Amino acid sequence: MRIVPSEISSRTRSVAERSVFAALKAIPDKESVALHSVHLPAHRYKRVGEVDFVVITPQLILFIEVKGGGVAFRDGRWQYGRGDGHMDTRAEGPFEQASSGMHELEREFQTAVDGLRGRSAVGGYLVITPNVDLPPMTTYEPEQYLGQTAYAGGKGLEAAIRRAGRYWPSKGRNKSAITPISAQLRGDILRAVRPEFDLVPNLQSRITDLEATFERLTTEQLERIDELEDNPRLIWTGGAGTGKTFLAAEAARRKSARGTVLLTCASRTLAAHLSSILSGEPVVVLPFDRLAEIRGRSFDHLIVDEAQDLMSFEHLGRLDELVRGGLDKGQWIFMLDQNNQVLSPEGYDPEAWKYLRELGAMTASLRRNCRNTKQIVKQVQRYTGADLGVAMAGQGEQVAFAKVTSREDEAVALDAHLRRLLDDGVAPRDITLVSASGNWEKTSARLSNRFSKIERYADTVGTGRSRNRITWSSVVDFKGLENQVVCLIDLDIEVLEGRLDAIYVAWTRARAHLWIATLPGVNRVLREIGAAGLEREGETG
Structure with a gap:
């Protein structure tokens, strides 16, 4: 059976509703259509949101109410389980x-559908307690009820709908109702009611959905710390978006209860971000190029994020001096993205990695990408061949490419896209312009009408300022960081030639939406990179 929308929103917490959604979708019925009330912030009609499902069939319009968990009736009042051990009590x-x-909805149909003016279609309801x-x-x-036994995990739903289709037309109040409901009338009803059930959620709504998924997934990632906490030396490997930085901060917080902790990485901007996250915690956070400030000190625990950037014997020797017992006997955690070994091998020593x-380190692989949508993961994998793990954050918009002819044209296209994002409810703080060239003085963003309200990310991170502004960053400064929306600008052939890491790092910063402006010649290079990626897939598939 067709169901609108075709995928259930992640904001639908009810396991029972999810079960009914899947059961309806599995019914082999090409004539009927089911509508699910998607509980999105953009929804305009609360009363429509209170109807779980409406199924439009040739026999009737069936309104389905789903009650998950426990249900009780005591002293004339109903009690419904919330799934957390508590019960809601209602008179209705x-x-x-x-x-x-x-x-209520039948009255709405009669005013909204020409074919139902002064008449009605056969309507009925079904209560399901799975x-x-x-x-x-x-x-x-x-005929008005489907309980656990008859529901049978969803297998009994089709029979219940057929039974309702025989029962409700025979009811006295429906004797004059239209039956059967023609295909044209069913289409008219669908078109009338669909906006209330299937409002196209704006981008901010989808961001809210993805944010909820992200929070759940990163919570699950904490199991890694619980599983491996007893190991003094750990290496966590994973592609961009698998939660390494999140785990680095959480590990530092936990380790600080057992001794002194040093958390370091190559990027100053990432170090500032980590420092703000751990504000108030007894953890020393410093970028690698400032470790001279703590020369002579020794820490009980060492944590290194984005360790692939420091994978040389020279850098490991410096770190060895800062952890009690050294690297061979001390307690440490290295967070490593092995994709960068292939994409940006300069400065990476495979012998240092082997050492x-x-x-005696225990190595664990992070396979769940909880940052990027499936569309972003697919694009990155296609062009770079990088392993980003399994995309878990859900569906998003397709990656958008804007072909531009010059810096001026790029600024015009950027302004148009920023207008669309802001009109779609996206907050300015959720948008970062990532510059492939990294040149603040020559970036096309300077030609934007919004330039006066754009701030450099490196100037704001870790400062505690919370101005709702669009931010700008170089690819290098944004490594290890992320935002809901990323607009990649200043991307020319010189940046791309032989630099797969520029694509990998920049494209994986976006959590919900990625927009890419391509200057002349860039599309050709991207096509060549993509073709090479597909060829690699064929060789390894």
Whole structure:
């Protein structure tokens, strides 16, 4: 059965609703269509949001009310389980709730659908309790209810809808109703009601959805710390977006209860970001080029983020001096993105990596990408061949490419896209312009009408300022960081030639939406890179 929308929103927490959604989708019925009330912030009609599903069939319009968890009826009041051990108590029962929702929407149809002016289609309701069986009651007929046993994990839903299709047309109040409901009338009803059930969520709504998923996934990543906490020397490997920086900060916080902690990385901007996250914690956070400030000190725990940037014997020797017991006997965690070994091999010594692994370290791989949407992961993998892990954050918009002819044209295209983002409800702080050239003085952003309201990310990170401004960053400064929306600008052939890492780092910074402006010649180079990526897939597939 077709269902609108085709995928359930991650904001739908009810396991029972998710089960019914999947069961409806699995029904082999090409004539009927089901509408699911997607609970998005952009929804305009609260009463429509209170109807879980509406199924439009040739026989009737069926309104479905789903009650998950426990259900009880005591002293004339209904109690519903919330899934957290608590019960909500209401005077209105599920059958009264379904009936009132049905009548309200039927009235709406009669004013919105030409074919129903002064008439009605056959309507009915069905209450589903997937987890319990209600006892027989005078408040409902068997055809109006589907309990746990008959529901059978969703297998019994198709039969229940057919049963309702026979039952409701025979009810006295429906004797004069239109039946059967023609394909044209079903289409008219769908077009009338669909805006209330399937408002195209704006980008900010999708960001909210993805944010909820991200929080859940990063919480699951904490299991890594619990599983491996007893190992004194750890190496966590994973592609961009697998939560390495998140885990580095959390590990530093936990280790600080057991001794002194040094957290370091190559990037000053990332170090400032980590320092702000750990503000108030007894953790020393410094970029690698400032470690001379703590010369002579020795820490109980060493944590290194983006360690692939420091993978040389010279750098490891400096770190060896800062952890009690040295690297061979001390307690440390290295966070490493092995993709960069291939994409940007300069300064990376494979012998240093081999040495580190042989120091009795336990190595764990982070395989769940909880930052990037599936569309972004697919694009990065296609062009670079990099392994970003399994995309878990969900669906997003397609990566957008804007072909521009000059810096001036790029600024015009950027302004138009920024207008669209802001009109779509995206907050300025959720947008970062990532410059492939990294030249603040010559960036095309200077030609933007919004330039006066754009701030350099490196100037704001870690300062505690919370101005709602669009930010600008070089690719290098934004390594290890992220934002909801990334607009990649200043991308020319010189940046791309032989620099797969420029694509990898820049493209993986976006969590929800990625927009890329391509200057003359760039599309050709990207096509060549993409073709090479597809060829690699063929060789290894």
